[in-house]
Amino acid sequence: MWLKNTWYPAAYANELDEPFLARRILGTALVLYRASDGTVTALEDVCPHRLMPLSVGRRVGDDIQCGYHGMRFDVEGRCLEVPGQTQVPAAATVRRYPTVQLHGFIWIWMGDESLADPALIPDLHWNDDPHWTASRGYHHVAADYRLLNDNLQDLSHETYVHARTIGNGEEETIANFPVKVTVEANRVVRAWREMPNIVPPPFFSAVLDHPPRIDRWQCAIHLVPGINMTYLGVYPVGQPRSGAAVMHVLHLATPETETSCHYFWSGLRNFKLEDKALTDMISKAVGDTLAEDKVVLEHQQRKLAEMGAPAVPRVAIRLDEAPLRARRLLDEWLQRERENPGSVITPVPLVPAS
Template identity: 60%
Template sequence: MNWLKNAWYVAGFKEELDDSKVVARRFLGTAVVMMRHSDGRVAALRDMCPHRLMPLSAGRRVGDELECGYHGLRFDVGGACTLAPGQANIPRQACVQHYPLAERHGLLWIWMGKAERADPDLIPDIRWNDHPEWTPSRGYHHVAADFRLSVDNLMDLGHESWVHLRTIGQAEEECIPSYPVKVSIEGEGLVRAHREMPNIEAPPFFAMVLDHHGRINRWQTAIGLAPSICMTDFGVYPVGSSADEAYRSHVLHLLTPETESSTHYFWSVARNRRLGDEKLTQDICKAIAQTFDEDAVVLAIQQKQIEAEGGPVPRLALRVDEAPIRSRRLLESLIKQENEDPDFVYRPALMVEDVTPELEMG
């Protein structure tokens, strides 16, 4: 698989690491083990002992070091071997690859490319996951599909009317593809697809968060930032009220390839209203988990079909495919530049989206 390697990918939520445990995951096809040092530093190593290839995560943690469960070799958070039982000298080759790991916005970020290029200033601005003016509902899904299918799915919100009718979708008489979408490319690596839906029936999820069962105005913007971060910015408010008082949410879809056919899907749904309502936080978690369960089923089926039938998707292009196709082409261009130009540095655009759209709604 040809991935964009010199980029930051989400590796987990910050609170997953404490100073006593390790977390093992596979990123971009490579097994990695993560840990937090007693001084607060976070570290990521290749999850493989250089002696007989045993996963270090299958051993144990001894203080701030990892001990292989086969012959007891120990490695510090930088990957250097500190102990080889039964001998005084430590072979020069006894070291483990280290990957840059950083903390920002309440998340762990890993860099799987050239370590010397891992500039923390290139971490995308998704502050809403950890911001006092927003309350997040967080979760994780493991998706049995190529991460690009998830990006396609999130940049084409037209599928909601069929896949998510029980949660966020509109019925066929108000199906989402009937409302025009404006697609644009803004800054390096960023695609935006904006749609407005005035005077519509409130789907179940929006009726819940608004505590309103009449007609609503709704906008939603699908934002894709290469290689694999998406955000759905939506706002809803009752017809007859002001857009300035809209219930607004930034839905962060933090996709990290696990293998060619599986994806880590970390998500955070940050809202700007009823910030201290813990019941609402949990209700949103349940509703969003159900929504993403529905997506996961469709994506897994697509993956199997692609493996069986071969070739890319879509086989034919519809209007709803404009943003997904643009996102794929943009990513392919970045990967091509990375492979061909040793000096190429991808500097992703900022995901700043806190201005209420100028809506033409009644």
């Protein structure tokens, strides 16, 4: 269910301002930290002596010291010191995973490290681009990351789950606006909607200073295995589309366990870049919106456990086209990795250059 030979977001870059960060990725416990020269390391979070998590130890300069017997390990996972003896056992090493800091994230490669080419990291430059302003956040979701992908590919739920924030009322339910679903390069699914002349949902009304009606477009974009973006624009009816307020909302799903995931999100805008009050408002609005998704996803996961993990959806409807295509792509890539362990996903642009 997990692709190994791909880059996953493991943390925001600023999370490593702390001495170290403990995080589980693809079922593996890790300890991440930044050395004094800026090097980022991710070590398996276990001392090879008596399996004590290194994350309950302490930093000693650029090394990490086990909190049980004081063994010290460097950024490469090599043991430098064993208290009480001069000889360091050759087997006293901790696995290090490849990491790259890019676009404001720490990326990690959990598979064959010989394949860990930084050029395979998707282009999410908006997250630290001076022409865009970011409102970032994180949710821990006690649900399979595939449920999160499903949710982000079918935005018709906004009317019902997000009525207080980004959803239209039932008289203009998003489901009633046709969606065009396409698959690109066998790795990207796009679900595009145009919503002309609608009453603005609360969030977009505030962004545009409360016009009576707006034109809106949105595209749910999914790159296997867990990179999602909502590309959207809104503008008052009667004004040119070229003047739309545009947002790229990143939704990055990194599996933690089979029933939980890390949800890194960032609302990126190309307007009112210096308006800190707006940045804070968007942070809260997006955070509140995605917290509503978290409730739904965790309800689903509990029901899956209760019912013995049946396939979802049990009954497919027209709105499931994009999520089902994304799941099929993931299954194809999982099969490809099993049959050819050297296969990797090369990125494609999520949004065409303008």
